[in-house]
Amino acid sequence: MGQKQNTVIGFIGLGVMGKSMAGHLLKAGYPLLVYNRTKSKADDLVSDGAVWKDSVAELSAEADAVITMAGFPKDVEELYLGESGIVKNARPGTYLLDMTTSTPSLAQKIHDEAKKRQLYALDAPVSGGDIGAREARLTIMVGGEPEAFQAVEPILAAMGKNIVLQGPAGAGQHTKMCNQIAIASNMIGVCEAMAYARRAGLDQMRVLKSIESGAAGSWSLSNLAPRMVRNDFDPGFFIKHFIKDMSIAVEEAGRMGLSTPGLELSKSLYEELARSGEGDSGTQALYKWYLEELRQNESAGD
Known part of the structure; x- marks a missing residue:
């Protein structure tokens, strides 16, 4: 991927961990787009320079990399594979990183659907809790293709310390x-x-x-x-x-x-x-x- 100032990151899901993770990307110099079901949770990030987007589709269409931190597999499936979701609205060449803990089979499905649209999907769940998220020292377990992993590794390094490609799609989960x-x-x-x-x-x-x-x-x-x-x-x-x-x-x-x-x-x-x-x-x-x-x-x- 390009230089930080040219790589626009979209972050969806600003809960206990997601908000801290998005904040580290902003501090690292990445232009940041944000979306969350509860808009008020984005207020601090917007005050610090992030740009609010009114929908998943709008955010996905403008980002070079989209990161999600959702709650449950059903949320992940809707975010990625729904009619107004990421896969159908992201531009070809966009990198998709689901950092939710979800099912390996869903990670594989998202990867396969993304590939059909020339998108690069990785599953990248994390460990370290709220402390690891706040201190940018999360462990990040990644599944996906090596070339895609290498492209997004600098982005992941802004949020974590122990970042390992475990294997193909689903291996991170x-x-x-x-x-x-x-x-x-x-x-x-x-x-x-x-x-x-x-x-x-x-x-x-x-x-x-x-x-x-x-x-x-x-x-x-x-x-x-x-x-x-x-x-x-x-x-x-x-x-x-x-x-x-x-x-x-x-x-x-x-x-x-x-x-x-x-x-x-x-x-x-x-x-x-x-x-x-x-x-x-x-x-x-x-x-x-x-x-x-x-x-x-x-x-x-x-």
């Missing part, structure tokens, strides 16, 4: 499933460790100081356990979106004949939380499941 499977069981362990520390009468933050740099260390332990201790359950990543990711992973694993009992247990606990009204809480709110048990034990004087 499959890699993200590996990521979510690892997190799913790990979150249970992190919550149980914090619950155990509290029940044993220990200073939970002091416990963290000892265990986070050893063999038990993980991103969730270092970044989410402190939020649990502070009773901070605001979303860096929504429970409802994590359930969506785990559902995709369970379905894909089943299709491959792979048993994933840890993933399925985590999914069932999160679904229980969502039924109790926690779907819009952060994933660290799994700790609330353990807090309730702790409160019951403590009130009983066990």
Whole structure:
């Protein structure tokens, strides 16, 4: 692709992570077009120099690269393959980067439909949560053709640090499933460790100081356990979106004949939380499941 000042990027989806990611592109010097279902979420970016577009079609027709950060696969399919969507309105030669966690099969479908119209589509889901998005150090897992990846790598580098082409279309989404499977069981362990520390009468933050740099260390332990201790359950990543990711992973694993009992247990606990009204809480709110048990034990004087 051309120089930054000549490469117009369109960004669709300005939620918890998308807004920070778009902001980094603006700071890196790219002309930025933005669209979001809730227009007010774009106000800060527009104040900083981004240009608001009234529709997906309008944005797609004017951008050299279109990035999407949506919620669910159905949103992604509508954005890309709908009558007023990206594929039917983007100019030939445009690069399309879906950074939503979605299904590998949909990523392949978008790639194939885009190719028919001389567009270059890549699936590029991310890991790192709101912190990684704010600090431009996301892990970005990419599926697509090597030439297209090389063309957009400088754009991705404005948002992340660990950027790896995993294979053809869909490979990025499959890699993200590996990521979510690892997190799913790990979150249970992190919550149980914090619950155990509290029940044993220990200073939970002091416990963290000892265990986070050893063999038990993980991103969730270092970044989410402190939020649990502070009773901070605001979303860096929504429970409802994590359930969506785990559902995709369970379905894909089943299709491959792979048993994933840890993933399925985590999914069932999160679904229980969502039924109790926690779907819009952060994933660290799994700790609330353990807090309730702790409160019951403590009130009983066990």
